[in-house]
Amino acid sequence: MLWMMLLLAAQAGAPADGTEDPLHFRPATDPGSWVTTDDYPITALRDTHEGTTGFRLTVGPDGLPRRCEVTASSGHAELDDATCRLVMQRARFETQRDDKGVRVGGTYANRIRWQIPDDYLERLAQSGFRVDEARRGLPRAPLPDPAMVTLDAAAHYPPAALAARQEGDVGMMLSLDAAGKVIRCAVTESSMVRDLDTAACALMRSDGRFEPALDSAGTPVKSEVPAVFSWVLPRTAGATAEPAHRKFPLSSPMAATMTIVVGADGIARDCKFSATGLPVGLPLEGNPCDMFGGSVRYIPFTDAAGKPVTRRVTMRAETIVEPEPGRGSSVEP
Incomplete structure (x- = not known):
């Protein structure tokens, strides 16, 4: 706080x-x-x-x-x-x-x-709400109001989800007016529980408060904020209960590709990275290209004759969700 x-x-x-x-x-x-x-x-x-x-x-x-x-x-x-x-x-x-x-x-x-403590946004996340820092685009982006630190997720937990012991992370795109009021909320990544998705947007529309974004002249402007709300079941000390049910972290297709050129001189350059379908629960910490280049010189690749050559290195990662082979989409008894 x-x-x-x-x-x-x-x-x-x-x-x-x-x-x-x-x-x-x-x-x-x-x-x-x-x-x-x-x-x-x-x-x-x-x-x-x-x-x-x-x-x-x-x-x-x-x-x-x-x-x-x-x-x-x-x-x-x-x-x-x-x-x-x-x-x-x-x-x-x-x-x-x-x-x-x-x-x-x-x-x-x-x-x-x-x-102001250094962990202000971390403490804000403890309330269930967090801004998706990896996708913030404005130079003077909206800032969550301090009152959002005190959001009580337990008081707004959907009764049906609470009874079914369902948890989840809801990815949202919040549209703000020039006063910082949430005027629209769209779910960009579902928790796979409709009640949790609906309640997250309803809570943002009723209790979401922001200092508005500013343009280069310092004038408040409309903006959009990518954000996440995490629904976590209230914990009772010493109580034993059925484990919570939540979305599997890799439930959505995802693909990531990075290419980088390593020159015959050992210098890495022209690094490019792209990703699609990154799950809400697995935020991207920076750009992997940042790990390469700079003043570091690498041992170059060589051809069959042992002569240094330029090579392009490509790394691909992919998540595929598909039926189990031989079982189709049926549910086991």
């Missing part, structure tokens, strides 16, 4: 009337709840802005904040603005009285550290 931490304990300040306050101006609510994991400004996430914002609150006699002042900027206006906006909304304090028993106000100072 996103980390926003209050770094300093409450600091008593001078009361509103300027006299010295011998009492600590204590929060009545947990300062850790003033900024939650869903509050990171989406523009700061997109631009990877981090920093620490120092603030001072002027607190009224009723324990409510009256004014927020940024005492130390994070260096990013969106983080500073979010700090004051959130603490003004959520901070509450115990009322204080002077030696005559009259309620008085005062000040409270603290800092909030805004930090």
Whole structure:
């Protein structure tokens, strides 16, 4: 999850009337709840802005904040603005009285550290949703809203699939409008369970939230996002249940081809790679061509006379789904 931490304990300040306050101006609510994991400004996430914002609150006699002042900027206006906006909304304090028993106000100072963890997208995937990084094409692509980290797949699990203990990964193409709202969802790779496919798109249309893509001028534009939603049965500690049923990982035809030329000088060049039907559960990590070339020099191929020659190397991989020989498509008893 996103980390926003209050770094300093409450600091008593001078009361509103300027006299010295011998009492600590204590929060009545947990300062850790003033900024939650869903509050990171989406523009700061997109631009990877981090920093620490120092603030001072002027607190009224009723324990409510009256004014927020940024005492130390994070260096990013969106983080500073979010700090004051959130603490003004959520901070509450115990009322204080002077030696005559009259309620008085005062000040409270603290800092909030805004930090994006490196594994933000991994944590997002734990909610069931993940963006297909291998197929993102826009230079400033849409960014999932932090609230999607808290998607509760169990609360949306299709009852029939839950009863049948069915799991699966649903590949989708999400169409977004210029505000980042999901306006269309198409299943590109089925989980082989219709209820799971249907529920994944329904969940994206109802709860999918994105910061929109931007064009080169910084203007929000419509876009498409290839994504995957993983339905995983809720696990109960210590419980024994029938194993989950899910799609076999290699259920769809798939083909991949890579060609590369190795010159008589031992230099690899002109590498080309193509793949079709890559399963959702087996994401392609980069391009295999990246493993070759560069400054590496290989031992060249030779002809029958031992003379170095140029050769083109081709590698092919294929998945074929077909009936078992001699059995056709019938189901065994």
